Amino acid sequence: MKPILEVQGLTRIHGTECPSCLDMTGPEHNTNVCPACGSIVAAANVSFSLQPGEILGIMGESGSGKSTVVKTLYFDQAPTRGKACFRDDTRTHDLFELNSAEQRWLRNHRFGMVYQNPNLGLNFSISAGGNIAERLLMNDLNHYGDIRRRASELLTRTDVMVGRMDESPRQFSGGMQQRVQIAKALATRPPLLFLDEVTTGLDLSVQARILDLILEIQHELDTAMIVVTHDLGVIRLLASRTLVMKHGRVIESGLTDQILEDPQHAYTQQLVASTL
Amino acid sequence: MTPILETPFLETPILQITGLAKQFSLHEQNETVPSCSEVALTAFPGQLTALTGPTGAGKSSVLKCIYRTYLPSAGRMDFHKANGTVVDLARISEQDMLQLRRTELGFVTQFLHCIPRRPAEEVVAEPLILRGLTLSEAVEQARDLLTRLNVPERLWRLPPATFSGGEKQRVNLARGLIAQPRLLLLDEPTASLDKTTTARVIELIRAFKQAGVAMVAIFHDPELVAALADVEYRLAPPQSLPQPTPALETASS
Ligand SMILES: Nc1ncnc2c1ncn2[C@@H]1O[C@H](COP(=O)(O)OP(=O)(O)O)[C@@H](O)[C@H]1O
Ligand SMILES: [Mg+2]
Ligand SMILES: [Zn+2]
Numbered sequence: 001m002k003p004i005l006e007v008q009g010l011t012r013i014h015g016t017e018c019p020s021c022l023d024m025t026g027p028e029h030n031t032n033v034c035p036a037c038g039s040i041v042a043a044a045n046v047s048f049s050l051q052p053g054e055i056l057g058i059m060g061e062s063g064s065g066k067s068t069v070v071k072t073l074y075f076d077q078a079p080t081r082g083k084a085c086f087r088d089d090t091r092t093h094d095l096f097e098l099n100s101a102e103q104r105w106l107r108n109h110r111f112g113m114v115y116q117n118p119n120l121g122l123n124f125s126i127s128a129g130g131n132i133a134e135r136l137l138m139n140d141l142n143h144y145g146d147i148r149r150r151a152s153e154l155l156t157r158t159d160v161m162v163g164r165m166d167e168s169p170r171q172f173s174g175g176m177q178q179r180v181q182i183a184k185a186l187a188t189r190p191p192l193l194f195l196d197e198v199t200t201g202l203d204l205s206v207q208a209r210i211l212d213l214i215l216e217i218q219h220e221l222d223t224a225m226i227v228v229t230h231d232l233g234v235i236r237l238l239a240s241r242t243l244v245m246k247h248g249r250v251i252e253s254g255l256t257d258q259i260l261e262d263p264q265h266a267y268t269q270q271l272v273a274s275t276l
Numbered sequence: 277m278t279p280i281l282e283t284p285f286l287e288t289p290i291l292q293i294t295g296l297a298k299q300f301s302l303h304e305q306n307e308t309v310p311s312c313s314e315v316a317l318t319a320f321p322g323q324l325t326a327l328t329g330p331t332g333a334g335k336s337s338v339l340k341c342i343y344r345t346y347l348p349s350a351g352r353m354d355f356h357k358a359n360g361t362v363v364d365l366a367r368i369s370e371q372d373m374l375q376l377r378r379t380e381l382g383f384v385t386q387f388l389h390c391i392p393r394r395p396a397e398e399v400v401a402e403p404l405i406l407r408g409l410t411l412s413e414a415v416e417q418a419r420d421l422l423t424r425l426n427v428p429e430r431l432w433r434l435p436p437a438t439f440s441g442g443e444k445q446r447v448n449l450a451r452g453l454i455a456q457p458r459l460l461l462l463d464e465p466t467a468s469l470d471k472t473t474t475a476r477v478i479e480l481i482r483a484f485k486q487a488g489v490a491m492v493a494i495f496h497d498p499e500l501v502a503a504l505a506d507v508e509y510r511l512a513p514p515q516s517l518p519q520p521t522p523a524l525e526t527a528s529s
Pocket of ligand 2: 063
């Protein structure tokens with residue numbers, strides 16, 4: 001089976017890059033700030049592939065570059081360099097070579113994103129149903145009745161009370177806001193979903209139900225996902241393979257059970273030991 | 277390491293391990309800890325190969341290396357796939373290992389790791405769903421197996437988190453057995469079971485052998501080894517490798 005996504009050498013530097021940026025940052029220098037020029041190396045030389053329907057975990061402490069990886073793939077940020085190829089039924093899209101209209105099309109039709117901060121994923125000035133309708137409209141569904149029916153199906157599927165679909169998600173609990181984000185992301189049945197710390201900061205029981213929902217969706221729709229989290233429990237539950245990041249670099253990768261039971265890198269060993 | 281009780285087989289083996297060693301490099305402690313060494317064994321379809329030896333001899337480590345939960349430090353593990361090809365489990369890519377786990381390789385670990393809050397019958401059914409069966413087909417088979425393993429019907433719809441140790445273990449076994457992998461790894465599958473249930477497990481293992489499943493197993497009870505094993509390999513305490521060795525390079529996907 002061909003990968004749905006192949007990423008090679010993805011690099012994102014904030015600031016004007018100097019020749020030392022890559023050499024003087026990273027885990028062995030214990031920083032992602034270039035001492036020569038002060039630029040921040042948010043991610044450097046990140047490479048991986050993802051199979052259709054597979055869940056890949058990206059784990060690491062805050063600031064290690066996890067979000068940068070998914071944000072560049074979702075076109076929220078442009079990479080400094082690197083290549084990413086996304087395959088759908090018809091062809092291969094060289095993501096960072098596309099023009100902005102093509103990028104927007106992929107974002108709306110083929111990708112879904114769920115942010116840690118619901119503010120980024122939802123428009124609070126319109127209703128929960130309206131948020132989903134927005135995405136459906138971009139996908140050429142434009143009959144009012146059809147849109148409403150599909151939106152309520154999606155909210156039901158993600159356990160959001162349909163009775164509240166006309167309220168602004170601003171008034172919803174954190175867990176419910178994440179469910180609306182998931183419903184919105186799923187509206188177009190995207191083959192690729194990015195999840196950035198989606199359960200961080202929620203109560204344990206709320207977290208658990210959202211993780212269940214994510215797994216159910218993966219079973220039902222065979223959605224490939226990249227799950228970014230600093231939480232080893234989330235990784236253990238969701239991901240078949242995991243990348244570990246530190247100071248913008250992938251320091252190790254492997255099958256998730258192997259990363260957790262036989263970590264190779266000193267940093268991963270510490271991380272795993274501290275959560276036992 | 278000495279094979280005991282060996283009987284000659286003309287059949288093609290399913291797994292041939294030679295020179296397998298695993299050691300952990302613990303960076304913080306600046307220490308290298310050997311967990312198994314000089315392991316050689318051959319497993320055949322329809323046979324149960326028992327790993328025995330004192331605590332610390334590395335029995336579980338061998339199973340975890342086969343399953344790639346541990347990255348082996350040295351050695352080969354040739355696995356004869358259903359399609360006739362031979363792959364070295366120590367070196368195949370992660371994707372190939374995931375694929376083997378879905379189709380040919382099963383592991384009943386000592387503890388049940390599963391999705392919280394999912395009913396036991398669905399936890400058991402999951403490997404079949406991954407193989408493409410519908411939920412209802414898979415659950416039907418799961419119930420059948422839970423019955424055979426003496427798990428009371430009132431528990432089927434409940435999540436295993438609250439079950440007793442023995443009940444959890446039966447769910448774990450059922451989940452490992454349901455997809456009838458060609459090679460099944462068993463790590464003390466009866467450790468917390470009562471006599472009746474242990475007897476059922478023995479029956480099931482015999483049925484699996486009849487069906488041609490190969491098993492590599494660790495039992496806490498020597499009587500079970502005597503009752504079920506076709507071959508026994510006794511592991512000696514592990515030795516360190518001559519030099520600090522990084523984990524073997526695996527193929528990239
Ligand atoms: N717009 C930006 N300008 C400057 N630095 C940034 C910007 N966005 C992210 N960074 C920095 O890049 C690094 C990686 O950030 P991020 O990808 O958000 O990490 P994570 O998601 O792992 O917490 C951090 O040091 C962060 O402060
Ligand atoms: Mg982040
Ligand atoms: Zn610099």
